[in-house]
Amino acid sequence: MATKKKTYKGKTPAAGSGYPSWSRARLAPVVLLLGRQEVFVRRALDSLKAQALASGAGDFGPPEVTEISAGEYVAGALAQYLSPSLFGGAPLVIARGLEDANAGLLDDLVTYVAGLRDGAEPQAHLILTHAGGVRGKKVLDLVKQLAAGGSAQGGRSAGDSAKAGSASSAKASGKDSSASKQPLAGIYSCDDLKKREDKEKFLASEAARLKRPIDPAAATALVDALGEELTELVSVADQLLETAGDLDKPLDEGAVKAYLRGRVETTGFDIADAAVTGNVGDALAKLRHARAVGVEPVAIVAAVGMKLRQLLQLAAPPPAPLVVGEGILAEVKPMPSWMANKIRPALRYWDDARLGAALQAVSKADEQVKGASRDPDYALEAMVLEICRRASAGRRQNAR
Numbered sequence: 001m002a003t004k005k006k007t008y009k010g011k012t013p014a015a016g017s018g019y020p021s022w023s024r025a026r027l028a029p030v031v032l033l034l035g036r037q038e039v040f041v042r043r044a045l046d047s048l049k050a051q052a053l054a055s056g057a058g059d060f061g062p063p064e065v066t067e068i069s070a071g072e073y074v075a076g077a078l079a080q081y082l083s084p085s086l087f088g089g090a091p092l093v094i095a096r097g098l099e100d101a102n103a104g105l106l107d108d109l110v111t112y113v114a115g116l117r118d119g120a121e122p123q124a125h126l127i128l129t130h131a132g133g134v135r136g137k138k139v140l141d142l143v144k145q146l147a148a149g150g151s152a153q154g155g156r157s158a159g160d161s162a163k164a165g166s167a168s169s170a171k172a173s174g175k176d177s178s179a180s181k182q183p184l185a186g187i188y189s190c191d192d193l194k195k196r197e198d199k200e201k202f203l204a205s206e207a208a209r210l211k212r213p214i215d216p217a218a219a220t221a222l223v224d225a226l227g228e229e230l231t232e233l234v235s236v237a238d239q240l241l242e243t244a245g246d247l248d249k250p251l252d253e254g255a256v257k258a259y260l261r262g263r264v265e266t267t268g269f270d271i272a273d274a275a276v277t278g279n280v281g282d283a284l285a286k287l288r289h290a291r292a293v294g295v296e297p298v299a300i301v302a303a304v305g306m307k308l309r310q311l312l313q314l315a316a317p318p319p320a321p322l323v324v325g326e327g328i329l330a331e332v333k334p335m336p337s338w339m340a341n342k343i344r345p346a347l348r349y350w351d352d353a354r355l356g357a358a359l360q361a362v363s364k365a366d367e368q369v370k371g372a373s374r375d376p377d378y379a380l381e382a383m384v385l386e387i388c389r390r391a392s393a394g395r396r397q398n399a400r
Helices: 038-055 077-082 103-117 137-147 158-164 168-172 196-209 216-226 230-243 253-260 268-276 280-292 297-315 321-325 337-347 352-372 376-399
Strands: 030-034 065-069 092-096 125-130 185-189
Touching (some): 030 038, 038 092, 038 125, 077 092, 103 137, 125 137, 137 185, 196 216, 196 230, 230 253, 268 280, 280 297, 280 376, 297 337
Parallel strands (some): 030 125, 030 185, 092 125
């Protein structure tokens, strides 16, 4: 029976990856950070380094820390990096970007991790990062075996082994290592946050870390403005939490908008929100501001088109089971409740004819901004004006 090939693309724990979050990373002889979100990878690495420096110091100094460039690694060097110092405690070796690692590094990692699986004593701490893809699959499989407890010796920390130098260290300390075997590896998820509610929850956790609350409206405004790039979102949020307004009070929406200087109103989705409610002045102002700060025409058209398709999804009945069963139409995924609640008030301004005309305007603008017109800004304004005109007509009819 054929088995599905695993690609190790990874998911957030909430989506069912089965791995703990990066925020719970604990030092082990081997630690694997799976995911492409650089913010979380850096946070996990900082925490793991601090744990290694706190627990792995020798008699005459802290453990040596070595960072390996996965694409420029020289074959055979790993054994030297992992060799314990006589005085400095268990070394810490960090190999980042296994998804781009050369063959020499992958071969050396397989040899080392397989040795741990087969009973070799851990003499160092090894941290690996992998952003996704199939490269390095053999290393990932071996680390998964270690994380599941697949070792001949059971659990012994690299720090204990490096200090003691033999199996007698457990007995000398009065602890029976067989009584509490810990896995020799830990795997933690560092994947990106896709849902806006997850991003807002993360901002709340950042506020707790910095010991200053954040109003939900302020978190929403930050996600609206910067949510597409989590690194920038976290950077700006941390700066505002530490500097903006009265530091004895929660960070509020007013402080966010004042410091962002209108950036909250520059996304294509905000232009779409104004257009589908017929607010022509607001829609055009946001369109011109978005273009002034560099938002691309194609992105604006895509955002407006998505908003109209969402309205269409709310307005239309679900496909007939027979049609879906025959595979003629793909199954429509349910819309998240927060999104539906945000869009539904505008639905009363639209009927089938108006939605059809608005989608035609979007289709025409899409063609024009991709090369059919010499003036993409004119094409964008024409699209927004047409959508506002259709929505306004719906508002007037609805008001009767």
